[in-house]
Amino acid sequence: MAETEKDTTIFSKKVSRRNMLKTAGASGFGVLVGASGLGGFLSLTEAAEKEQQTIDSVPFYGNHQAGITTDVQNHLYFASLTVTTEDRQELIQLFKDWTVAAEKLTKGEPLEETSSNTYIPPKDTGEAAGLSASNLTITFGVGPSLFVKDGKDRFGLQSKQPAELQELPKFPLDALEDAWSGGDLCIQACADDIQVAFHAVRNLVRIARGKAVIHWAQTGFQRSKQADAKKETPRNLFGFKDGTINPDVKKDSEMKQQVWVQPGDGPDWLAGGSYMVVRRIQMYIEVWDRTTLSEQEKTFGRHRDSGAPIGMKHERDTADLKAKDENGQPIIPKDSHMALSRGDGSQHILRRAYSYEAGLDPQTGSFDAGLLFICFQRKPSKQFIPIQTRLAQNDKLNEYIIHRGSALFACLPGTKQGGYIGETLFS
Ligand SMILES: C=CC1=C(C)c2cc3[nH]c(cc4nc(cc5[nH]c(cc1n2)c(C)c5CCC(=O)O)C(CCC(=O)O)=C4C)c(C)c3C=C
Numbered sequence: 001m002a003e004t005e006k007d008t009t010i011f012s013k014k015v016s017r018r019n020m021l022k023t024a025g026a027s028g029f030g031v032l033v034g035a036s037g038l039g040g041f042l043s044l045t046e047a048a049e050k051e052q053q054t055i056d057s058v059p060f061y062g063n064h065q066a067g068i069t070t071d072v073q074n075h076l077y078f079a080s081l082t083v084t085t086e087d088r089q090e091l092i093q094l095f096k097d098w099t100v101a102a103e104k105l106t107k108g109e110p111l112e113e114t115s116s117n118t119y120i121p122p123k124d125t126g127e128a129a130g131l132s133a134s135n136l137t138i139t140f141g142v143g144p145s146l147f148v149k150d151g152k153d154r155f156g157l158q159s160k161q162p163a164e165l166q167e168l169p170k171f172p173l174d175a176l177e178d179a180w181s182g183g184d185l186c187i188q189a190c191a192d193d194i195q196v197a198f199h200a201v202r203n204l205v206r207i208a209r210g211k212a213v214i215h216w217a218q219t220g221f222q223r224s225k226q227a228d229a230k231k232e233t234p235r236n237l238f239g240f241k242d243g244t245i246n247p248d249v250k251k252d253s254e255m256k257q258q259v260w261v262q263p264g265d266g267p268d269w270l271a272g273g274s275y276m277v278v279r280r281i282q283m284y285i286e287v288w289d290r291t292t293l294s295e296q297e298k299t300f301g302r303h304r305d306s307g308a309p310i311g312m313k314h315e316r317d318t319a320d321l322k323a324k325d326e327n328g329q330p331i332i333p334k335d336s337h338m339a340l341s342r343g344d345g346s347q348h349i350l351r352r353a354y355s356y357e358a359g360l361d362p363q364t365g366s367f368d369a370g371l372l373f374i375c376f377q378r379k380p381s382k383q384f385i386p387i388q389t390r391l392a393q394n395d396k397l398n399e400y401i402i403h404r405g406s407a408l409f410a411c412l413p414g415t416k417q418g419g420y421i422g423e424t425l426f427s
């Protein structure tokens with residue numbers, strides 16, 4: 001292809017965020033490219049970039065929303081929103097606009113290709129220019145208060161509210177704060193780059209102006225995949241492997257059984273969606289750091305270094321919860337986190353939690369750090385709620401943690417190209 005032709009095609013084709021930068025500089029650079037024979041080099045670079053976009057981009061459209069069974073990314077930006085509009089049509093339009101934007105964002109594309117009009121603010125805030133899609137996923141959810149608030153059917157949706165979508169019960173020891181709880185809508189943005197995740201939420205919130213505002217937000221992190229070549233189970237801020245026992249996202253039958261709402265479970269509009277529980281749990285890391293290793297291990301019921309159940313060698317060895325020591329005491333304490341969260345083994349949740357840190361707790365001067373516990377399930381009343389009921393009553397871990405925030409959302413089913421997120425709810 002002649003260089004002149006190539007330069008024009010740069011302007012007409014859909015540009016990735018990387019190409020957008022190149023496009024911006026093209027007028028001053030084009031002659032040099034043509035004259036120096038760097039054209040071949042550029043097309044190679046473009047091909048590599050295209051490949052990168054495909055490799056690290058997670059499709060937005062599908063039967064289910066991405067960000068639930070997707071491989072866990074390095075970073076999270078979670079936002080809970082309050083809807084401010086009272087107009088149903090405006091709310092529908094918001095979901096439509098979010099769908100178009102989310103598809104672009106997850107492809108690593110700018111929200112507008114060129115901003116030639118200098119008299120208006122650019123549509124894309126720009127901080128992700130030049131960055132890849134970074135496996136960004138955007139997962140949207142609706143909270144119970146979108147349906148009914150203060151006894152009012154806000155958008156004619158009351159009859160569509162699933163019985164499972166109620167505010168979670170208050171558990172013993174909960175110290176919930178409004179500032180970290182509830183929400184009419186949520187956006188979970190996960191990406192391997194925090195700036196990409198933040199850019200996504202920032203732009204979605206910008207699109208929502210006049211219709212919804214952020215109620216609370218929290219960033220989250222895990223060890224990065226780059227830092228962990230062996231891809232081991234990530235460790236939480238207490239230094240323990242966290243996520244060992246989890247349903248297998250590769251097994252459709254398990255996901256159907258545990259995660260995806262099935263037709264007949266409740267209103268049809270949610271089939272293919274999932275319930276997301278979010279708990280902002282502060283961890284008293286200073287107290288933990290003064291606790292003996294033996295006590296730490298008894299708290300979880302697992303060895304710290306290997307992640308194996310106490311008495312075993314390997315992380316995935318089967319825990320023998322009935323085994324006793326020479327004094328007839330259970331080797332894995334009955335009030336350990338593992339024993340209690342497992343119960344009789346009949347309840348399962350898909351955990352997808354991130355550590356968080358938010359500077360210092362102004363009241364105590366200690367770290368405000370912990371776990372943004374997120375889990376997905378088909379029926380909270382049969383999964384999260386019974387597990388948390390046991391934990392809140394007896395968990396040895398309760399000495400070291402405190403639940404400060406809580407929310408439940410119904411994550412909408414996925415959507416196809418041409419449709420929009422939330423379509424089944426409003427039709
Ligand atoms: C109600 C659900 C749960 C809450 C809340 C929760 C908080 C929480 N968990 C850890 C650390 C670990 N959890 C582990 C296992 C585990 N946790 C839950 C549920 C909740 N955890 C379940 C269902 C399980 C699996 C139980 C099993 O069948 O074995 C572990 C052990 C390793 C693992 O399997 O991941 C750790 C470590 C923290 C720090 C925390 C709150 C801050």
Ligand SMILES: [Fe+2]
Pocket residue numbers: 337341
């Ligand atoms: Fe746990």
